[in-house]
Amino acid sequence: MNLMLKANPNPNPKDDAKKTRTVDLGNGSSVIYVPRFLAYDVAWEFFNYLDNHIPWTRPTLRVFGRSCTQPRDTCYVASAGLPDLIYSGYQPHAYSWDDFPPLKDILDAVHKMLPGSTFNSLLLNRYKGGNDYVGWHSDDEKLYGSTPEIASVSFGCERDFILKKKSGKSSQERRSDDKPPLKRSRKSSQDDQHSFMLKHGSLLVMRGNTQRDWLHSVPKRAKVETTRINLTFRLVLQE
Ligand SMILES: O=C(O)CCC(=O)C(=O)O
DSSP states (O other): OOOOOOBSOOSOHHHHHHHOEEEEEETTEEEEEETTSBOHHHHHHHHHHHHHHSOOBOOEEEETTEEEEOSSEEEEEEOTTOOOOOBTTBOOOEEOGGGSHHHHHHHHHHHHHSTTOOOOEEEEEEEOSTTOOEEEEOOOOGGGOSSOOEEEEEEESOEEEEEEEOOSOGGGOSOOTTSOOOSOOTTSOGGGEEEEEEOTTOEEEEEETHHHHEEEEEOOOTTOOSOEEEEEEEOOOOO
C-alpha cells in the first residue's frame, strides 16, 4: 500500500498552533490534543487499511476474578526483544511492524510531530459501535516506567475520551473493562474531569504524571453506530 502520508497538513503554522490544545492537568500531568494531525482523506485511507488488514481479536479478560469479553477488538504490535505485554490476564501476540508497513508510516509521523519522543509498541483498538468502549483505567503497567508518554491517533467515528482524577484509592482503580463508565460524575468538579471529542485523524498525547494521577475512558454511547479505530503508541522499557 502506497499512502502519501501527510501529517499536520495545514499550511498555516499560526492556524495550526491555534487548533492544537495543551491542557495542564496540574502536578506535572498534561495532555496535548492535535485535531488535524493527519489529512482527512489520508486518515480515511488508513482507516480502510486498518479495518481490513489488521488481524483483530476480541479476547477474554480476567477482571476482578471474573472472565469477560473485552468490549472492543484489539491487536498488538511491538519491536523485537521487548518484554511481553500482559493486562487483565491476557497476553496479546506481538506482531512485527514489518507485518503492517502503513503502521510504520504513522509511527514516523508521530515521531516527527513529537521531537525527542520514542515509541516502540502499539496497541490497536477497534470500537465497532457505541456499545464498544474502554472502562476507566490508567496505563500504569511497570513496563512503561513511572512517567510514560502515550500518543493516541484516532480514525473514523468521533468518540468522547474522558480523563478523571484518581480519588486516591488507586488499588481499586484498575482497568475495569466490565464496568461501563458513566457519562459524567456529577460529583466531579471541572478541574477533576476533562473531555475531548477525538476527531478522525487527530492525535492526543498524555504526558508526565497523567497515568499516575488520572484515569481515562472511552464510554459507551447509545447513538453511535459506526466504527472507530484507535492506535495507542507507547515506549516499552527494556528490562
Ligand atoms: O481508544 C482510546 O482512545 C483509548 C484506548 C486506551 O485507553 C487503551 O488502549 O488503553
